[in-house]
């Protein structure tokens with residue numbers, strides 16, 4: 001990646017207070033972007049501001065609220081929009097979910113991608129803008145202890161494809177791309193599931209990671225920043241492991 005390749009660019013990251021979102025915000029800031037970080041925990045966002053300085057603007061808000069999406073797209077018109085916010089579903093077998101717990105990731109993760117992608121198309125963001133959404137490897141492989149999570153993440157990949165198609169049909173020049181990270185025990189969400197699958201299967205596969213070892217928030221940040229800055233990364237979806245990005249057909 002070029003040093004300061006994103007100088008002069010405004011990037012907005014949802015779920016920037018911890019985990020992958022924090023790693024993405026730090027990497028984008030490192031590449032020179034002015035980063036706006038959205039999450040509900042203003043204290044954690046304040047800590048990130050202290051770390052990144054004036055290149056980071058904290059915005060405590062609920063990213064799944066359509067009014068928040070509309071206001072912040074109008075206010076910041078980001079050249080890079082990373083839709084990363086996500087809920088941690090209850091780690092239980094399917095029969096122990098209620099419809100409400102099962103559908104949690106639809107109400108947060110999918111709803112937020114829907115609202116923000118729609119606002120990005122309607123604004124529209126400037127030609128050359130990039131919208132990155134966080135799907136999950138679970139969309140490909142399933143996740144039997146997390147209710148509707150895998151389906152919600154598959155819907156995010158489809159929503160991103162549909163938005164890419166609408167952008168192309170209208171000649172908007174906005175790129176939409178989804179990333180599908182492997183399970184990582186290095187985040188609050190991932191730690192819950194690494195522990196749940198280890199308890200259920202008696203194995204530490206999630207803790208050992210996939211190709212290249214355990215995926216870290218820093219690696220996800222570098223992968224997303226690379227997608228935005230490197231030429232030739234033109235697929236609609238990528239698997240993300242510690243070994244890097246793998247384009248998906």
Ligand SMILES: NC(=O)c1ccc[n+]([C@@H]2O[C@H](COP(=O)([O-])OP(=O)(O)OC[C@H]3O[C@@H](n4cnc5c(N)ncnc54)[C@H](OP(=O)(O)O)[C@@H]3O)[C@@H](O)[C@H]2O)c1
Pocket residue numbers: 014015016017018019020021038039040041042044061062063064084085086087088108109134135136137138180181182183184185187188189190191
């Ligand atoms: N870790 C993994 O293994 C893994 C694998 C594949 C995909 N993913 C996806 O990657 C994304 C980040 O996950 P993570 O592992 O980094 O999880 P995490 O550590 O639990 O972080 C989730 C982030 O989302 C924010 N968030 C949740 N609900 C929100 C809302 N309504 N409005 C605004 N912000 C909200 C949280 O901040 P507040 O609580 O402060 O609002 C936090 O910053 C998620 O979409 C997740 O599904 C994770």
